Amino acid sequence: MIGLTHYLMLSSILFSLGVLGVLLRRNLLIIFMSIELMLNSVNLAWVSIANFSNRLDGQIFVFFVITVAAAEAAVGLALIISIFRLKPTTHIDELNQLKG
């Protein structure tokens, strides 16, 4: 039977894949995508705990996490675009001057 440990293990696998993505990749957009992946795995953990404890609070939190993640994605990508306009690169190592 699919118990709570299955879901929590799956969400921890997805979370660590997201962390790996943030650490390993140098492209700003891929880092941003792995952050969305980490948020998504946290959502999965919320919903599975809400389901197995027969309470709905977990689902409400996921509702708000999705909203915050979407608003953050909108503003974050606007930042990436304005950075791109200064220096046409999304390679994170080249963005090391604070000037500009």
Place this chain on the structure above:
Amino acid sequence: MPYKKTMPSENVLAVILMGVFAALLGILLLGVSAFLGRVKRNPEKLSVYECGVDPTGSARERFSLKFYLIAIFFLVFDIEIIFLYPWALIFRKNLERGGLILFEMMCFLAILVVGYLYIWKKGGLDWK
């Protein structure tokens, strides 16, 4: 109308079955046409379509930011609509408990109308 309430997983099975059916149909048609319509390759046919003129410059130079602004507004208003759905679902049931539920949503919408007017004034919506 006594009918058996279908379980969510049966619905998912039905939807997946229908998606697979449509995908198989598309792949089948593509396969048949790729098999029957032999492609006689020649450089003219395979080049970029530019009304006969040779393509100049890379195909993807930068575009105006207008498309990006529209995508942001779409995202924000989509979230707003997401909050309207559960509200609309229980609106009729909660009317007995007085108009509190109506007042809650009106505050939510008022703040977002302020945002909408700000965008309108800042010219985010009009298209030169």
Place this chain on the structure above:
Amino acid sequence: MDFIDFTILAIKIMVVMGALLNAVPILVWVERRGSAFIQDRLGPNRVGPMGLLQPVADVIKFIFKEDPIPCHVHRFLFPIAPLFSLIPASIIFAAIPFGDTLEIWGRTITLQIADIHIGILYVLAVGSLGIYGVLIAGWSSNNKYSILGALRSSSQMISYEIALGASLIGPLLVYGTFSLNEIVHLQAQSWGIFLQPLAFLIFFVSGFAESNRLPFDLPEGEAELVAGFHTEYGSMKFALFFMAEYIHIVTIAALNTTLFWGGWQLIPGMVSLANVLGISTYPHSVGLALLKVAAFTLKTTFFTLIFIWVRWTLPRFRYDQLMMLGWKILIPAAFINIGATAVLLYIGWL
């Protein structure tokens, strides 16, 4: 989910997908003859009587015509792109009830592929995936025209999707349930159109924009952008996009009838009329059920014909007019409609 249920489900899917796929050539023929009739010319009449075999000829042409994959194109995404717009268009039909329950050999069959409890939200969620077919086609064909066309038509679909979502909230306020099946049951006495006329108008207009139909098909405007996002597409791949567009039209028409025109309800107040005339409204009699399915198909074809009729009468919008209509007129109208419905419900009129 025993074996018999599974076969019934498979039969239902076969019937619905068969109807959708047969509707495409018929619509092509109707569009050609209709446009000929409107523009006072003959239209196809060479192939078969009154050109009836013309769609068959088209299908054969599409199969045999060579389908080159240009070399500069992304090899994996280019042929897959049409599926991205075909699958969402046909999946929406799983939630639409095309008939009441049917009783055969002691088993009641609900004439609906999947009675999804969150019907309206499911339709919107899957409807919002149609954009990927356009985006991936535009990006993977690596051609200036198709990228600009893809960006333009997807930003148009995006802005009209908000109006679509907001217009669906009005009927939801009135019905108080997501499930499309219950909505049709609730429309026994009076159809949705009488309660939510403005929502119907907004839904219908943004339905045109969602499916990139005239007068909203500027990205495919022949003059400026050659053929919009499917410039590089050859025979069968273009036919798949074409088929996806027609299936999308039929789905939007079916949604229209389900939400505003009483789905398979024959006429408003049909139950009271039947009692007066003494006809047995035994819910599961096969004859009555088939009559209801016929009522649903009649209404859906009526709205599909309106799609075709509008295409050949209205001129095309300019792009800024199109975006202005979407953002500055339809979205405020949808939100005003939501506020008005809520206040009317609060007062108790609606």
Place this chain on the structure above:
Amino acid sequence: MALEVILFWICSVTSVVAALFVILHRNPILSALALLASLFAVAGLFITLQAPFLAAIQILIYAGAVMVLFIFVIMLLNLQKDPERFAPQGVPVTLRFALGLWVFIGLSIPILWTAFTWAMPPTPGAYSVSHLAELLFDQYLLPFELTSFLLLVAMVGGVVLAKKS
């Protein structure tokens, strides 16, 4: 019940494989599509966890709006394939990989170690969407009203940042 188990295994395997693709692929559009597939798989998992409303919202917001925004940005900045997958300079790759692995082990030890016992087993179909909505509008009213401010800030921020031409 067999359907739920099959659905769980299909969705979890696709989500993990798609997440791997997101990290490993050099072409940003392909990793965006891989993230899309992972979102769909997680939406399928939400359905097996009796949260169909959240599955629909996940598809509507994440797959329908956020990923479209990503693809728009990728098309707007016309990013090509990255020259190499993991940039060699900076902290050595193996150390970074070890850190990721350490996070995974740190997470999974408590999960595997505690035997989850719950007062009542999950009753299928116990809660419907209207329960969720009622809970949202009376107990969680304050966060609901604050989200409108969040959306206002996101709108204004997006306009200010993007229109600095």
